[in-house]
Amino acid sequence: MAWQWFHRLGSPRWFYEKSSRWLVWFAPLSIALMLVGIGWGLGFAPIDSKQGDSYRIIFIHMPAAALALAGYYIMAIAGAVGLIWKMKLPFMVMKSAAPIGAALTILTLATGSLWGHPTWGTFWEWDARNIFMLVLLFLYAGIVVLAEVYPSRDAADKACAILALVGTINVPIIYKSVDWWYSLHQPASIKLTGGSTIHSSMLYPLLVCILAYYCFYTLALILYTRREILVREARTSWVLELAQGQGKSNKAGDGL
Amino acid sequence: MHPARKQRLIVVIAIVILSSVAIGLLVYALRQNINLFYPPKAFSANEVPRNVRLRAGGCVSPGTVVRSEDSLQVVFTLVDPEGSLEVNYDGILPDLFAEGEAAVVNGQWHDDNIFYADQVLAKHDETYMPPEVAEAMNNGEKHEATCAEMSYGS
Numbered sequence: 001m002a003w004q005w006f007h008r009l010g011s012p013r014w015f016y017e018k019s020s021r022w023l024v025w026f027a028p029l030s031i032a033l034m035l036v037g038i039g040w041g042l043g044f045a046p047i048d049s050k051q052g053d054s055y056r057i058i059f060i061h062m063p064a065a066a067l068a069l070a071g072y073y074i075m076a077i078a079g080a081v082g083l084i085w086k087m088k089l090p091f092m093v094m095k096s097a098a099p100i101g102a103a104l105t106i107l108t109l110a111t112g113s114l115w116g117h118p119t120w121g122t123f124w125e126w127d128a129r130n131i132f133m134l135v136l137l138f139l140y141a142g143i144v145v146l147a148e149v150y151p152s153r154d155a156a157d158k159a160c161a162i163l164a165l166v167g168t169i170n171v172p173i174i175y176k177s178v179d180w181w182y183s184l185h186q187p188a189s190i191k192l193t194g195g196s197t198i199h200s201s202m203l204y205p206l207l208v209c210i211l212a213y214y215c216f217y218t219l220a221l222i223l224y225t226r227r228e229i230l231v232r233e234a235r236t237s238w239v240l241e242l243a244q245g246q247g248k249s250n251k252a253g254d255g256l
Numbered sequence: 257m258h259p260a261r262k263q264r265l266i267v268v269i270a271i272v273i274l275s276s277v278a279i280g281l282l283v284y285a286l287r288q289n290i291n292l293f294y295p296p297k298a299f300s301a302n303e304v305p306r307n308v309r310l311r312a313g314g315c316v317s318p319g320t321v322v323r324s325e326d327s328l329q330v331v332f333t334l335v336d337p338e339g340s341l342e343v344n345y346d347g348i349l350p351d352l353f354a355e356g357e358a359a360v361v362n363g364q365w366h367d368d369n370i371f372y373a374d375q376v377l378a379k380h381d382e383t384y385m386p387p388e389v390a391e392a393m394n395n396g397e398k399h400e401a402t403c404a405e406m407s408y409g410s
């Protein structure tokens with residue numbers, strides 16, 4: 001009895017109906033925060049004393065990297081919940097998180113490469129941070145592919161969840177790589193303990209960008225999961241009703 | 257919690273812990289290869305093989321950068337608190353290369369104790385500040401970081 005509320009959370013229909021209301025908030029919020037954060041960072045924050053304007057890539061690069069790492073945990077935890085409770089929704093969230101995470105990882109690697117050329121003097125270096133970030137991309141890509149290759153959906157979900165769980169160790173390795181090894185990549189500028197080594201005039205737009213990326217990630221995850229729900233539940237009565245309802249309103253629209 | 261679910265929970269936790277231990281041991285065994293560069297103290301202690309391609313990294317000691325007048329030849333010394341390494345390089349330096357800043361060089365350490373580099377990379381630190389703030393912190397003098405503050409991870 002105590003776990004009943006938890007199982008209700010796992011219902012795709014419940015999520016689909018609730019998330020329609022969340023989207024109304026998350027869509028404008030994430031777009032507004034993105035415009036403010038990126039606009040402030042790229043247009044109004046002061047230049048860096050050593051790097052000049054090229055440091056501005058941090059406003060796109062660092063939040064993308066943070067969400068690529070955080071998103072991996074979301075994917076792995078969703079996979080674990082799906083494995084343990086055998087619920088449908090967590091597997092849909094897991095499958096939806098993989099392409100978003102892969103896109104963010106590609107964005108991180110691409111912007112880092114563009115910044116690396118003027119700053120370090122090279123587009124790519126086999127640095128610990130770079131290597132493990134590339135491994136993260138392969139893990140995400142592996143899950144995207146693995147979800148499609150199995151003929152049975154159950155088998156695909158289980159395989160993806162296990163791969164996601166095995167890869168979790170990569171996240172703390174990426175995070176601590178700059179402290180554990182001699183690396184070309186600089187350590188973190190924002191520190192949880194002690195003072196940050198980034199000036200407040202640059203820190204505030206960066207924090208807005210991080211918040212914007214979190215909202216955008218949530219929005220993207222909800223949209224992808226809703227799509228996955230409709231695909232997997234296509235034969236259920238509530239999805240058919242939903243589709244017929246929309247069909248009718250479309251026809252009415254055509255009539256006008 | 258249902259016994260079957262509890263059992264699956266244990267299996268999931270076991271997967272995470274076992275794979276983490278396995279990958280952790282692998283990374284630990286490869287730690288020497290994952291280091292991007294050798295610090296100057298390893299050169300001073302003679303722990304670095306000679307005449308093979310490798311990387312060295314450290315702080316460019318202020319006042320040691322000597323540029324040739326008729327070519328791109330440049331000589332400088334990389335230092336850390338426990339050692340130093342003389343570097344010879346013929347090429348274009350990255351924009352962020354400066355005295356008192358960190359650099360990573362790619363090349364060979366020859367028997368004459370000079371590191372012949374064919375690539376120089378600038379290693380940026382984690383401080384970001386506007387020029388006005390940097391100037392105020394240095395009391396209007398030209399910005400020149402001190403190597404004493406440098407520390408490299410492990």
